[in-house]
Amino acid sequence: MTVLTQGLRDGGIVAWRNLLNVRRNTEWLMAAVVQPIMFVLLFAYVFGGALGGEEYREFLIAGIFVQTIAFNSAFTVIGLCNDLQKGIIDRFRSLPMSRLAVLLGRTTSDLVVSSLALLIMSLCGLLVGWRIRGSVLDAILAYVLLLLFGFAMSWIGALIGLSSPSIEVAQSAGLMWLFPLTFISSAFVGAGTMPGPLRAVAEWNPFTAVIQAVRDLFGNEAPPGMAPSPGWPADNALLYALLASVVIMAVFIPLSVAKYRRVASR
Amino acid sequence: MSTDTAVRAEALVKTFGSTRALDGIDLEIPTGTVLGLLGPNGAGKTTAVRILTTLLRPDSGRAWVAGHDVLAEPNKVRKAIGLSGQYAAVDENLTGFENLYMVGRLYGMNKPDARARAGELIGRFRLTDAAARPAKTYSGGMRRRLDLAGALVAAPQVVLLDEPTTGLDPRGRLDTWEVIGELVSDGTTVLLTTQYLEEADRLADTILVIDHGKVIASGTADQLKGEVGGERLDIVVAEDAEIAVAVRVLTEVGSAEPTVDEHGKRVQVLVDAGPKSLVEALRRLDVDGVTVLDVGLHRPTLDDVFLSLTGHATEES
Numbered sequence: 001m002t003v004l005t006q007g008l009r010d011g012g013i014v015a016w017r018n019l020l021n022v023r024r025n026t027e028w029l030m031a032a033v034v035q036p037i038m039f040v041l042l043f044a045y046v047f048g049g050a051l052g053g054e055e056y057r058e059f060l061i062a063g064i065f066v067q068t069i070a071f072n073s074a075f076t077v078i079g080l081c082n083d084l085q086k087g088i089i090d091r092f093r094s095l096p097m098s099r100l101a102v103l104l105g106r107t108t109s110d111l112v113v114s115s116l117a118l119l120i121m122s123l124c125g126l127l128v129g130w131r132i133r134g135s136v137l138d139a140i141l142a143y144v145l146l147l148l149f150g151f152a153m154s155w156i157g158a159l160i161g162l163s164s165p166s167i168e169v170a171q172s173a174g175l176m177w178l179f180p181l182t183f184i185s186s187a188f189v190g191a192g193t194m195p196g197p198l199r200a201v202a203e204w205n206p207f208t209a210v211i212q213a214v215r216d217l218f219g220n221e222a223p224p225g226m227a228p229s230p231g232w233p234a235d236n237a238l239l240y241a242l243l244a245s246v247v248i249m250a251v252f253i254p255l256s257v258a259k260y261r262r263v264a265s266r
Numbered sequence: 267m268s269t270d271t272a273v274r275a276e277a278l279v280k281t282f283g284s285t286r287a288l289d290g291i292d293l294e295i296p297t298g299t300v301l302g303l304l305g306p307n308g309a310g311k312t313t314a315v316r317i318l319t320t321l322l323r324p325d326s327g328r329a330w331v332a333g334h335d336v337l338a339e340p341n342k343v344r345k346a347i348g349l350s351g352q353y354a355a356v357d358e359n360l361t362g363f364e365n366l367y368m369v370g371r372l373y374g375m376n377k378p379d380a381r382a383r384a385g386e387l388i389g390r391f392r393l394t395d396a397a398a399r400p401a402k403t404y405s406g407g408m409r410r411r412l413d414l415a416g417a418l419v420a421a422p423q424v425v426l427l428d429e430p431t432t433g434l435d436p437r438g439r440l441d442t443w444e445v446i447g448e449l450v451s452d453g454t455t456v457l458l459t460t461q462y463l464e465e466a467d468r469l470a471d472t473i474l475v476i477d478h479g480k481v482i483a484s485g486t487a488d489q490l491k492g493e494v495g496g497e498r499l500d501i502v503v504a505e506d507a508e509i510a511v512a513v514r515v516l517t518e519v520g521s522a523e524p525t526v527d528e529h530g531k532r533v534q535v536l537v538d539a540g541p542k543s544l545v546e547a548l549r550r551l552d553v554d555g556v557t558v559l560d561v562g563l564h565r566p567t568l569d570d571v572f573l574s575l576t577g578h579a580t581e582e583s
Contacts, residue, residue, distance in 0.1 A: 087351050090349070091369070094319045096373060
């Protein structure tokens with residue numbers, strides 16, 4: 001068996017095990033879904049009135065999608081840290097299985113959870129007035145991009161999870177870095193509304209690129225004053241989003257696997 | 267490395283920061299025997315197990331398990347071993363059966379084989395009634411049995427058990443001993459770490475006593491007890507005034523300084539001649555008119571061995 005086929009086979013077994021865990025811990029799944037629903041309602045109706053009403057709600061959904069996908073990487077962090085603390089990773093590492101499998105299994109099962117969350121988000125979005133206005137193909141491409149980006153973010157989560165000394169640390173470390181990244185982007189307001197340096201960060205933030213690409217593909221227009229600032233990242237949002245996802249994976253997959261090989265529990 | 271040696275380690279050294287967890291450990295386990303690695307917390311037992319199971323690389327030294335170099339051919343080593351760690355590594359949300367099935371699949375078995383093997387082990391480890399329940403509903407002893415079963419899924423040549431009974435109640439401990447006994451009768455080579463001298467005495471063919479990362483003694487339980495020297499004579503007298511007489515008599519009869527427990531009116535001493543020393547001591551005490559309430563002759567326990575080797579008891583304070 002080649003390294004890759006064994007990785008996929010063993011990764012599939014680990015993903016099966018993770019999904020059994022998800023199914024038997026429905027509160028876990030609730031957390032993945034309830035928080036974004038809350039964000040939709042909060043932004044759509046609490047801030048939405050002041051920010052542009054119906055038009056704003058259509059603008060908002062892509063931001064919430066990307067936020068949901070990115071925050072789900074915290075499940076990768078906690079899942080791996082949990083396995084590490086309970087000695088399950090020791091057992092896996094003593095087995096003649098692929099060194100990639102535990103991480104691949106975890107990021108894959110988290111991708112399944114993210115897909116489910118996206119489905120529920122989409123239904124929720126349709127209820128508050130969001131619509132897919134582009135072609136079916138573009139819509140499919142938008143979902144594929146969201147999942148690809150989520151998968152890439154999961155690999156960052158894998159490295160954080162394997163580096164966390166305890167579940168408590170994993171819980172906060174897994175989320176902390178995501179707040180500035182999501183808020184200093186065009187997820188909730190146009191980057192153009194931010195002051196100078198912050199605006200530059202927001203414009204070049206890969207989150208903005210993914211959000212913009214998804215908005216373009218779904219055909220969701222920005223309300224007045226929130227249009228993307230002109231420039232390379234906004235003009236080439238899809239390309240930039242794909243590139244960012246690939247680069248994140250190219251960096252964090254090898255780093256996580258290297259960490260896994262040497263990781264010591266307790 | 268010859269085929270009748272299942273595990274061999276040479277001069278293993280591992281440091282964590284300024285702590286030398288292993289400071290040049292050598293060990294050799296003949297195929298089909300049980301080696302007990304005995305030592306207090308922090309002696310380096312777990313570090314040794316982690317190196318032999320490819321989880322940790324030593325700073326220096328070499329080790330072979332089932333004929334394979336742990337550093338050069340880790341995957342061949344992993345195929346030949348089963349590990350049961352200090353903390354039962356079972357997935358709490360999976361049933362007992364699913365846990366074993368998963369491990370079987372990860373050893374490379376196909377689905378029917380993994381299912382059959384999981385079923386077989388569930389029966390052997392008396393988990394049949396609980397097989398379809400999530401492991402989080404299991405008692406500590408059941409969890410440990412499940413973890414042990416996980417180590418045996420691939421019928422490995424060498425099984426490494428890191429403190430298999432730590433944290434178990436007496437009943438769970440007896441259960442686990444029974445399972446380890448069965449393993450040995452099947453010809454499996456076992457490395458077992460323990461803080462319990464009784465456990466090493468009962469299960470291991472050879473015992474390696476380690477402390478602060480070094481081997482401080484090795485041999486069979488009997489050899490180690492022999493090193494402490496003879497047996498221990500234990501006398502309880504009736505009156506406080508008789509203690510001094512008993513101490514004088516036991517000093518004459520014994521091979522070392524007697525120890526005194528004033529409160530229990532108990533005097534103990536190591537003796538070389540066993541029953542002969544006992545008879546001699548009783549005769550002299552009788553001549554001096556001392557009333558002996560209780561008398562005993564004990565073979566030294568491994569606790570005595572540990573104390574005499576290290577100068578401290580097994581449970582460090």
